[in-house]
Amino acid sequence: MEKETKNIIEMRHIVKDFNGFKANNNINLTLQKGEILALLGENGAGKSTLMRILSGLLEPTAGEIYVRGKKVDIKDPTVAKNLGIGMVHQHFMLMESFTVLENIILGHESTKGPILDLKKAAKQVSALAKRYGLTLDLNARVADITVAQQQKVEILKVLYRGADILIFDEPTAVLTPQEVTEFIKILKGLAKEGKSIILITHKLEEIKEAADRVIVIRAGKSVGTFDVAAVSDDRLAELMVGRHVNMTLTKPQVKAGKEILNVKDLHVKDNRGIMAVKGLSFAIHAGEILGLAGIDGNGQDELVEAITGLRHVTSGSVIINNKDMTNQKVRKITEAGVAHIPADRQKYGLILQFPLADNLALQTYYRPPLSKHAIINHKAIHEHAEKLIKQFDIRTTSATLLASDLSGGNQQKAIIARELDLKSDLIIAFQPTRGLDVGAIEYIHKQLLAQRSAGKAILLISYELDEIMQLSDRIVVLHDGQASGEVKPEETSNKELGLLMTGAKTEGTNHD
Ligand SMILES: Nc1ncnc2c1ncn2[C@@H]1O[C@H](COP(=O)(O)OP(=O)(O)OP(=O)(O)O)[C@@H](O)[C@H]1O
Ligand SMILES: [Mg+2]
Structure with missing residues (x-):
């Protein structure tokens, strides 16, 4: 010993x-x-x-x-x-x-x-x-x-x-x-x-x-x-x-439907006023997961903030369900059918000093069934919370626990539960499984695939190449605010993605 x-x-x-x-x-x-x-x-x-x-x-x-x-x-x-x-x-x-x-x-x-x-x-x-x-x-x-x-x-x-x-x-x-x-x-x-x-x-x-x-x-x-x-x-x-975890996913065939998101020649500046997204264009259809691969700091944050109304678009457009939503307010964009799992869960995802139940109702508390004639129905909010806690296995002692007292991974699960429960057409999932244990990752991946099968369009931004490769139908690689390539997971490798991510390779050129 x-x-x-x-x-x-x-x-x-x-x-x-x-x-x-x-x-x-x-x-x-x-x-x-x-x-x-x-x-x-x-x-x-x-x-x-x-x-x-x-x-x-x-x-x-x-x-x-x-x-x-x-x-x-x-x-x-x-x-x-x-x-x-x-x-x-x-x-x-x-x-x-x-x-x-x-x-x-x-x-x-x-x-x-x-x-x-x-x-x-x-x-x-x-x-x-x-x-x-x-x-x-x-x-x-x-x-x-x-x-x-x-x-x-x-x-x-x-x-x-x-x-x-x-x-x-x-x-x-x-x-x-x-x-x-x-x-x-x-x-x-x-x-x-x-x-x-x-x-x-x-x-x-x-x-x-x-x-x-x-x-x-x-x-x-x-x-x-x-x-x-x-x-x-x-x-x-x-x-x-305490049980066996299955790390391999089966992705069902889903036929892509109508176009849900169209980002056209988008230009967005970062906090310092420097152009971070430089003429990016892509579209996502119903029933499709578009993976956005890239090294942190290549415009991911600015892109997502621009689409979700958190950041001003300098030029170009964001079309959601055929409607121009460029530079609209966050609430308007949410109501246009956008769910958002943000990268920074404590900054945008949760109000830490509020109870879990209220956090789970953040996007919908002001309309039926959670409210009626501008009066909040506390019982409905509580029931809504209990349902999501059970469904997403949020480990908490009660629905009234403050969000700040949830463990980090359970804060993340709470955001995912709230956003996936929204009646949305587009889900923007930024590092959705960050900080989750292997069992929870397995569950969330299955949920995202279920949402895809249900016909939602999903933009998945992740720094985990395995996650991108496993879930995406198509992968756009972001480098220096631009798309350095678009590939299919079954036709690419981590190595090729890595080269595209560093800009060492761009689509059409081959430095091998
Ligand atoms: N101040 C508190 N009041 C009540 N419960 C709390 C408080 N702080 C933590 N907890 C509970 O204690 C449990 C353990 O939380 P802890 O943050 O230690 O988990 P963890 O192992 O770090 O999880 P994670 O991997 O998600 O970060 C959780 O159920 C959490 O909700
Ligand atoms: Mg912890």
């Missing part, structure tokens, strides 16, 4: 009770110095809760924590910080209007008297960034950088605070495959330097690649801890969800 002293962290019999619901129910976890420990479990299993306890954001109802062999009481984040524990959260906690540098040093300023010594801080941060290969523009505003860059900011933030026990809560959920490879390299580098790491992820291949050991939790209880090298993906998936 392992020596006591090897454990840098030991959590014993941890219980966390939320009003009678045990999110953690007697969990034991050990983390050894210099290792990468993966934490795996279904959406709502209690992973974030356990890590929030370790980082002093939540107090356990019962249980003990030992750090470097000493019993500790991590009663607030400052205690955690002083113990060298730093956490990068599932939903980033950055100040959008501040610069990268400001975000990193915020709350941990090196002061020269009462004045903030930005120059000195910048030097230190630069050195740290260089050492760990975290390339970043320190003077950029956080609002203007990509999520992958924001994540680097979060990592630098904990490193700058001197953490040597690092907790990452689903760091790769927001990253593209290229970024994931880079991130795992960074993680391994950190571990090699002697940092001890806990990594929460739903991706089994990432666990295989990065982690030494994996702890599986299910419904608040630990199922076991395993050496990664000695356990198969299938076994892990089964341990996690």
Whole structure:
């Protein structure tokens, strides 16, 4: 057995009770110095809760924590910080209007008297960034950088605070495959330097690649801890969800119907006023899934925001069901038959301080059956919520739980449930399975195919090539705001898509 002293962290019999619901129910976890420990479990299993306890954001109802062999009481984040524990959260906690540098040093300023010594801080941060290969523009505003860059900011933030026990809560959920490879390299580098790491992820291949050991939790209880090298993906998936998971999809034949969406020569600017979508044209028909492949930051956000009315269209048009909907209001576009699963679930998808039931009614509360003569029918809203909670297996203690208290994956399931339940003709699904466990992904993929069979047009934007390949009827590759190619999944490969995505290849030319 392992020596006591090897454990840098030991959590014993941890219980966390939320009003009678045990999110953690007697969990034991050990983390050894210099290792990468993966934490795996279904959406709502209690992973974030356990890590929030370790980082002093939540107090356990019962249980003990030992750090470097000493019993500790991590009663607030400052205690955690002083113990060298730093956490990068599932939903980033950055100040959008501040610069990268400001975000990193915020709350941990090196002061020269009462004045903030930005120059000195910048030097230190630069050195740290260089050492760990975290390339970043320190003077950029956080609002203007990509999520992958924001994540680097979060990592630098904990490193700058001197953490040597690092907790990452689903760091790769927001990253593209290229970024994931880079991130795992960074993680391994950190571990090699002697940092001890806990990594929460739903991706089994990432666990295989990065982690030494994996702890599986299910419904608040630990199922076991395993050496990664000695356990198969299938076994892990089964341990996690408690049943066999079928990862292969059968796509029924569906005949494409009438044109639902037509995007014509679209030009859209980004937040900085720079053209991000540059003359993009495509159409989607009823019963068709159009996959949009591309590396993050090639105009995906701006395109989706333009179609859904969240962003101004500079020129070109968006035709929905033969009606010109260019630059219409969001509500108008929704009413024209557009459902939208947004990429940023906390910014556009949910009102976090509202109960789950209200969030599930966000698009329809003002009309029958949820309202009558402008009076909201609370009973109908509740019943509507109960129906969707059951149908989509949203793990919650009740329909009245605040959306902020749902687990990350269950927030995502709530948005999908609400949007797929709308009477829509077009579904815009932006990273629909982000942060979902393998069982939930299986379910959502089947739901999207069912919507396709029901004659809906679906625009699927995803950074997961496998997802795009499995679900799409056609794939448009977006590069630098333009279509660098259109291919059929059965006639292309991940390699060809990769080349189109980087612009190394465009349709009609062949650099092979
Ligand atoms: N403040 C709270 N009040 C009530 N219930 C809560 C609260 N915080 C979390 N929960 C519940 O505890 C359970 C575990 O949530 P947690 O966020 O730890 O899950 P998770 O394993 O991180 O899931 P995911 O993979 O979806 O992120 C969920 O059912 C969640 O709704
Ligand atoms: Mg979580």
